[in-house]
Amino acid sequence: MxxxxxxxxxxxxxxxxxxxxxxxxxxxxxxxxxxxxxxxxxxxxxxxxxxxxxxxxxxxxxxxxxxxxxxxxxxxxxxxxxxxxxxxxxxxxxxxxxxxxxxxxxxxxxxxxxxxxxxxxxxxxxxxxxxxxxxxxxxxxxxxxxxxxxxxxxxxxxxxxxxxxxxxxxxxxxxxxxxxxxxxxxxxxxxxxxxxxxxxxxxxxxxxxxxxxxxxxxxxxxxxxxxxxxxxxxVGREIFVHQKPALSVPQEELLSVQHFSLKRSTKRPELVLDDLSFTLKRGEILGIFGLMGAGRTELFEALFGLYPSLTTGTVRIEGKEVKITSPVEAVKEGLALVPEDRKRDGIVPIMDVKQNISLASLAYHVEKNGVLNTQAETELATKYIQELGIKTSSSGQLIKNLSGGNQQKAILGKWLATHPKILLLDEPTRGIDVHAKSEIYKLILQLAASGLGILMVSSELPEIFAVSDRVLVLSEGTLTLETPVENATEDKLLKAAISKKC
Amino acid sequence: MQTTLETQKQRLSKLQPLIALFVLCLIIGLLSDKFFTVSNFWNVLRQISVNICLSVGMTLVVLMAGIDLSVGSVLALCGAITAGLFKMGIELPSQNLYIGFTLLGASLAGVLTGALLGFFNGFVITRFKVPSFVATLAMLTVARGLTMLWTKGFPISGLGEQFAYMGTGWFLGVPVPVWISAVVVALAVFLSDKTKLGRYIYAIGGNENASLLSGININKVKIIVYTIAGALAAVGGLMVTSRLDSAQPNAGTGYELDSIAAVVIGGTSLSGGKGSIWGTVLGAIIIGVLNNGLVLLNVSPFWQQVVKGFVILLAVIIDKANSKNG
The missing domain is CATH 3.40.50.300 (P-loop containing nucleotide triphosphate hydrolases)
Structure with missing residues (x-):
């Protein structure tokens, strides 16, 4: 045939x-x-x-x-x-x-x-x-x-x-x-x-x-x-595990999400996310696994305030209840979102590396009374280019000329400049080659060790195992499994991801 | 090596409008001995000052990948309001009340009206997600209708010497409208290059999703920019009214197209994120020189329109070719 x-x-x-x-x-x-x-x-x-x-x-x-x-x-x-x-x-x-x-x-x-x-x-x-x-x-x-x-x-x-x-x-x-x-x-x-x-x-x-x-x-x-x-x-692949650096901060609760639900739209009331509850500690990396359509990206977007009228449930950051109704407020509350689709939602392609890095933090670092301080901006960009090892000919290089891995690092830099408490990483290594992947994993581990709480969505099991401390599995909008990574196996996660709701 | 070559190419493409202007001036100067005279120089600048005001606002809007079709009508309405208030004030016979306006008060009222209409544009675009093309097209009609209502369809004329100063006067050897447009350009260059707002305008045009997810209040930025565009249209309205010593109900018809032409010839991309105020100023000057040259050469006004149309096309085609190479 x-x-x-x-x-x-x-x-x-x-x-x-x-x-x-x-x-x-x-x-x-x-x-x-x-x-x-x-x-x-x-x-x-x-x-x-x-x-x-x-x-x-x-x-x-x-x-x-x-x-x-x-x-x-x-x-x-x-x-x-x-x-x-x-x-x-x-x-x-x-x-x-x-x-x-x-x-x-x-x-x-x-x-x-x-x-x-x-x-x-x-x-x-x-x-x-x-x-x-x-x-x-x-x-x-x-x-x-x-x-x-x-x-x-x-x-x-x-x-x-x-x-x-x-x-x-x-x-x-x-x-x-x-x-x-x-x-x-x-x-x-x-x-x-x-x-x-x-x-x-x-x-x-x-x-x-x-x-x-x-x-x-x-x-x-x-x-x-x-x-x-x-x-x-x-499944059944080899898994490469990175050495986790020692945590420099006490493991206290950073984020608590309780009974979090998201409707499809005002006209279609079916739930995209159904009664999710989980917590995240300082310095912890929580891997979120699920198949396509499980609601992973929607979870991040909802936490980041993109659907204020469709969500229910409570979100606490450092014990204080927050109502995040827009990305502006999400950033103020210390959230940072590295989106799945870098080209569509991440970079501003016709701006240079420096302007992309400073974009989310102009208000904190480089302006006074609305006037930009270009020197401070260059210093800020240079700092993150060095710290994150972004390979670029200069901070004035257009970001679209960088490789995927370096664009991703620049986006990380953009968020680190806002001094966030919680990083939401959506498929952080999609479309990135193996070497750059491992560099990004190293960065993620370092950032967690420095006290950030990290939620990382991934559909790649090796990635989940490479960096997570704990794993959540989503299936069709419900939480089907929560486990420390030590107890997780590939087929346990995949089964939980495939299982229909009971 | 390659990067320096690239930046050189980029610089060259930025210089293109300037080279075009230079060549244009040279050709017209060779054909007409009246072109390179001091009086003609000021003449051209005075004629384009209204378009510059409109085009500066339009540039900010287009940089955000929007468009403002209402500027011509807003210009007419604001000019008429200023003229009407200045000449007649507000009379409320029922309460035996009369409010008179000084020139400054009437002008401020006109500019405020423009800002309000622009604010309304921005509000509709952001709140109801109406495409800017449609929202401002609606405003084009609304503002024109309001102008007719306000003027009852007749020009408001005989405004006096004081009023005419804005459009026809001279200050330190330079025409007043040229001063006004120069100040507008200087402020806009500062805004777009040196301020946070300016950066956000470019970012929104470059990638609106990424800007939203970076925690930029994009609705606020949009509303501010449309408000600015409305206010600048009003400033243009003051100058037109002052120059003619009369607020015409059909003033400014088609001006939105001239300003879009200036923006496009100046190299600003209609899809947003790329371009500059300086480019637009050059674009406006090119259109002004072209108009002026064709008049000096006794070309029929009908042919002028045809030529202008092809210049716009040429500018966009060259720009496309550049961005493909870059």
Missing amino acids: LVAENITKRFSGVTALDNVCLELHEGKVNAILGENGAGKSTLMKILSGVYPDYEGQLLWNGRPVRFANTKEAQEAGIAIIHQELNLIPYLSITENIFLGQEIETIWGTLDKKKMRQTTTELLQKLKLNVAPETKINELKVGQQQLVEIAKALLLSPQVIIMDEPTSAITDQEVETLFDIINELKQENKTIAYISHKLDELFRIADRYIVLRDGKSIDSGEMAGMNHDQLIQKM
Whole structure:
């Protein structure tokens, strides 16, 4: 059927896939398993023509192929349903399904009748009981997911790739989806199904393929496997542990979060974070692990005052209850947030290193009556460039010209200049090479030893083990595990992250 | 080696508007003997002083990746309010009350009105997350309507010599409007380069998310900047009214486009974060010289518009090419 041989894919120096081999069996549901960052989505994007440049080759029905774009893959018979919904909200179901595949009459106008008819047939097949004229934004998320599937089925593909199709839909909609998958199987369609919800996979998958760190680890029949065996295959790496410097301050309580909840939005009351309670001591590093969508980033953003009207619960800093309703207040209370997406939320790319470092602390260090003191600013920047070992030609270098690791250090510098009490680090080493990673870990450990309290979100288990004193595990917005790092094992954490709420 | 080359390139791209201005002056000077005269020099500067006031405010707004389309209408309303208050004061016959205004009082009232309208722009943009294009487009209409209401559709004229000083007078051998715009430019350069507010303006335009997460009160900064832009439009309104000795209800129509043109020609990026007050001043001078030159060369005013349009396009294309290389 579809076979991938020795696929290697690099993103600007980072190897995402390393000699991966995979075989999709015809007429079966092939489950692709792996942790976040294992390379599942990258591999699927290669199969479906999203990434045309890679090493290795694809065999399609025995013939080598290389798809230059998704259209070629579609025409060959491979359709992908992406993790994020790719529908246009203000267009109708029909218009979305036929987007780029419009049927025209001999006059060159749109053949709306025919398209409408085909859409109706597809919707019937998927048991989606809505009119084809309905606009996408009037549909529920689960229904939108079904429209995505309808769109994929339009060209009657042989292979359908589903990337985390159940991440946004309700249990009932999952049942409908599984019925559809079974029907597709009857029609001898091949399905590649990516998910980290193991329970689902046991119900519907025929075969499994495990990826870990961009390598193919194992594959085989699903029958006869159990939870623990699969998890074992997904984890199991060497862990490198840094020497922790001795703590220079007494271990008193710094942050206490009690019954902390966050609603999705004012219109959608479901809880993104559900009744979280935890504490953080001075000098402690609390690792927060969870899979995508577990609510880790939302926890940080909510603590930092981005959703004041959606949160409930109490937050105490040094024993004093605080109400943080904006980032301005968060900074005043001694919080600092190093965001996950450095480019989008972290750096101001067209400013230089110095201006990025001073940005959050102008009010404390370098201005008087609103007038900037550029000399003080340069001194401040130079201090952190030296202390954190930021490699830059000068403090006047544009920050976008620095490597990811050095940009991250500059952002750390920006926050240290505000003399924070608590650091919130969201995926602090994402997209950073191995060497710079280990430097950042060293810095994190030093900062904790100097008395800061650190909350660190990570989806990389080795990272959690490398620096944490204690680990919290989030799963779908609830706290499923809290443990000292000494008692934690990889599969214990992963199990807690995968487990559904009881 | 490479870095010095790069900075040289950057410096060169910063000098581009200046070189363009120089070449432009040279060409017009060769074609017309009236161009390089002292009186024409002051003439050009006096003509652009209104646009400079508007463009300075516009630069601050555009640096934050916003836009202010309302400046032309705000200019008209504030000019009319000042003229009306100065000439007629406020009469409340029911309470047998009359409030007269000195020139200073009326001018302050005009500037205050501009600041208030700008504040309102900023408030709507930050509180209701309305795109600045839409919010200020609405203000463009509202302020024009208010001007018509205030003036009942007729010019307010005959304001007297004292009033005319602002637009036509001379001080120490330099026209008063040139003094005013010079002070505005000096204050704005100081604000944008030397103050915390200025830094925040650049940061918000460079990356609004990062600025928010750095604990910058971005709503406050935005409101302040739109308020400044409104106040500067009012200052422009005073100068226009004074020069014409009359507040015209349709004054300032289309001025927002001239000021956006000056900002863009001056190298400020419409996507925010990049640019300078000095660039805008140069942009305004280039437009002024171009207008002046085309008039001196007896080019039809219709052709002037066409030429101006192409100059704006050219400026943006050159800027795009530069940023691609850099």
